[in-house]
Amino acid sequence: MNTFLSIALIVLVVSFILGLIRVFLGPSTEDRMMAIQLIGTTAVAMLILGSALLNMPSSIDVALVLAVLAAVAALALSRQQQTRTSQDD
Amino acid sequence: MENIAWSAFDVLLITATLSLAWASLTTEHLRRAVIFFMAFGLLLSLIWLRLQAPDVALAEAAIGAGLTGALLLAAVADHQKPINQKSVRQFSLTDVVANTFLNLLFVAFAIVFGTAYTFALNDVNDSRLTDIVFQHLPDTGVSNPVTGVLLDFRAYDTMLELAVLLAAALGVMAIGKPRRDFVKPGDMERGLSQWLIPTLIILSLYLLWAGASDPGGAFQAAALLAAAGVVMRLTGYVNGGLPQGIWLRILLVSGIGGFLLVSLIMMFAGRIYFDYPESWAGSLILLIESMATISIAATLVVAYLCGQPDYWFGGKQKENRDAD
């Protein structure tokens, strides 16, 4: 079982890297916001897998905090302040 | 197989952190830099977990994405380039030399960081002060060693940190200017605030309570509460949940006030400042932590509002509220 969970962790690492590529590339802010959402969720997945592998239940607390703060980050990024001359990126 | 997985995880952490840091420092677009910084904060939290510091990981998760990110975004919004201006860059020799030097410096730092990370991973069983802390931990009334160190063994340091936070809050309130208006919040934002804010508050209270025995504590709880305040500000409650006038001042000083209260009580009871009586140690620590939590949260929200909440001048800025 531990071997299988380790392989799952590697798959999630690959998924994280793919999301990171979109953070670096994504031409618009929305692309980067989506990529941040994806890497946030992938980090939650890695954390809950890690807590099962290492028997460290505090990782799930960090996962909870990350989950909620992904929403806060998306909210902060979408509530851009009103500037008439704002240019995206 | 597990070792391969963790090595892959480590390689990801190091390379991603360094590339995000480099990208966030060298990009020309400020909002893009802030987004890279938010992702960097997320990775930093994972690094702390990997180095077996879950308390710091909790704090970094709460502050990195939510608070610092929102704060930097609000600061960046005042510096947008006008839509018609092209940025014309003419390279000079100074530019090239400076760029090369800074990149080399970054590579050197990356090497140091990688080495330190590898050492930290393999050096976990080095004891130094750990044995002494664990030996005296039962005297503190809590079983989380981080909380014990912060609020019992080194309580004086924590009290002075809260004094520094208060000074920072005073500085922000003195020179901060009121923010611009946000885009009008719609139904989506109102719906979000209805479940997000109570969830943040409950998580914060949970972390405060669990700080005695599990990773958590006052600062992490305060960071979550401050995130709730930021969400309130972003979804139309202009004050970010902060009260008016005298109550705001009470909130801001209650952190260091709690410390001073407890230490004065100890002094009058004939003990030295933070020498808690053993049966009361846990409850006193919880009391100090609760007051510190609301104080730190209020300070962080004041910093995010960058100045006074709306009602500070007796309703002078009410017209801004209508625009929301």
Add this chain to the structure above:
Amino acid sequence: MINLIAVCLILIGLLFFIAGSIGLLRLPDIHSRLHALTKADNLGLGFLALGLILLSDDIFIAAKLLLAWLLVTASSATSAQLIAQRARRREKDAWKI
């Protein structure tokens, strides 16, 4: 037996994660990438969390995993809406010059 079901669930979750990440990279437009993202978020994490719940031996840990999945679902749903709204606003503004 439970281990087998858990392994299957986790495999399905990983499949959705990979599909979502590749979709985020390869699809051409913001709105289509949003589709890929929400599949990875909700379904990927959901199946993964479900598999780990079956594997966990403590009821409180299982409850926390369930809570993590619910929070991620709620926050990713609203994030997707906010991102889409922002994209629409920007597209409308682009015509306004």
